[in-house]
Amino acid sequence: MTRYAVVGLGVLGGATLLALARAGVECIGFDAGRVGHPHGASGGGETRIFRTAVADAPAYRLLLDRSRECWTDLDGSHATPARPVFRPCGALTVGPPGDPRVRAVAGSGRSAVLGPEAAGERWPAHRVAPDEVAVLDPGGGLLHAASATRALVAEARRLGAQVRERSPVLEVVRTGGRVIVRSGDGDDVLDGIVVATGHYRFPPGAGPGPDGVVNRRVVLTWFPVRDPDRFSSAAFPPGVRLGGSAFTFFPAVDGRAIKINVQVSQPRTAGPDDHHPPVRPDYPASWPEQPAARIDGLGACPVRQETYVEGYTPGGRGIVDLVGSAPPVVTLGGFSGQGFKYAPAVGELAADLLRTGVPASTAFAGVAATAG
Incomplete structure (x- = not known):
């Protein structure tokens, strides 16, 4: 019987294991x-934005539609009130x-x-200024990162995958x-592998990894809120503020603080093991504009700061690459902060x-080499 392996069970590896x-x-x-551990993107900051209203080509929108369907199905079968997967x-x-x-x-038609x-x-x-608008993507929502990753792997295990x-x-x-995969559990002889180790080093013999990927540190900051009801996911959906100092914002999933990611240049990490570099306490003071100037009800001082590592490509597109055919080896990486949205379809x-050797769905044919 044909046997395959997936090396790395973050969100993209977990999604691939489930598809197999x-x-x-x-x-x-x-x-x-452990699946959903805090040292990869799955552990970075608890939540992710999911969008369907994008300006990308139709093939990318089909990827989003398929992913939303998968996330919704997983939420119905693997979520708990304490650990939801997707909030629409x-x-x-x-x-x-x-x-x-x-x-x-606004022009996406969605x-x-x-x-x-x-x-x-x-x-x-x-605080929406007179010269601003708010654009609602009704198909969007909030993904809970670690729960989503665990749900993918749990469903794969339920269907017979070894984990x-x-x-x-x-x-x-x-x-x-x-291909022989040598691990602490011994040797496994397989017919092909997918390598999705994120910012970790590729295992020796698996190849150099996707070209052009730079690992950068993402810094997240939480600010306390005065009225938690105003910052629930229903009253305060995730999104982005543009014009002036751009930043993404996320609802208060703990009822106490909202997460802010200011869109400033992020430094490269020192190496694959540099998971959580320290953050200077005065980091928010360097921002051109404080989020409280545009969001009413925030406390002035951050209550939490956290970092994680993401792989970025120059064009902001992830890489899905078939690098060998006998045996087949597929590498994934460089999704530039977009991996959670597309993960199930990718x-x-x-x-x-x-x-x-080819994507089975014609919807995927145009994005086989650069799915982001």
Whole structure:
């Protein structure tokens, strides 16, 4: 029987393992830690924005639609009240209507544009200036990162996939059209592998990893809120403020503080093991504008700061690459902060490439090399 492996069970590796299990093939997933551990993107800041109103080509919108379907299904079968996967609360873009990014979302055909007065009534925490608009993506929502990753792997396991946590891959050997994966659990002889180790080093023998990916530190800051009801996901959906100092914002999932990610240049990490570099306490003081100037009800001083590492490509697109055919080896990486949105559909794409060398769905044909 054909056997495949997925090395790295973050959100993209977990999605690929699930796609292989759904295809009915024998598959094994390896991770050096526990699934959903805090040292990768799955542990970075708890939540992610999900969007459907984007200016990308139709193929990318199909990826988003498929991913939303998968996230919704997983939320129905694997979420708990304490650990939801996906909250379909919409996503916002707030800023000047002339900003190219605002225009792109407003012109996507998947959004509704509200003027400042209507926006202020619907989302009272936002200070929407007279020369700004709020664009609602009703198909958007909030992903809970670690829960989403765990749900993907749990469903793969339910369908028959083997899952080996705390089992780092020590070496990959290609020989005789097969691939040997050597881990702490011994040797497994397989017919192909997907390598999705994120910012971690690729296992020796697996190849150099996707070209052009730079690992950068993402710094997140939480500010306390005075009225938690104004900052629930229903009253304060995740989104981005544009014009002036741009930043993304997230609802108070703990009822106490909202997460802010100011869009400033992020430094490269010192190396693959540099998971959580320290953050200077005065980091927010360097921002051109404080979020409280545009969001009503925030405390002045941060209550929490956290970092995680993301892989970025120059064009901001992730890489899905078939780098070998005998045996097949597929590499994933560099999704530039966009991986969670597309993960379930990209996992299906990677599984198709591994098994057949081509994406099975024509919707994926145009994005086989650069899915982001």
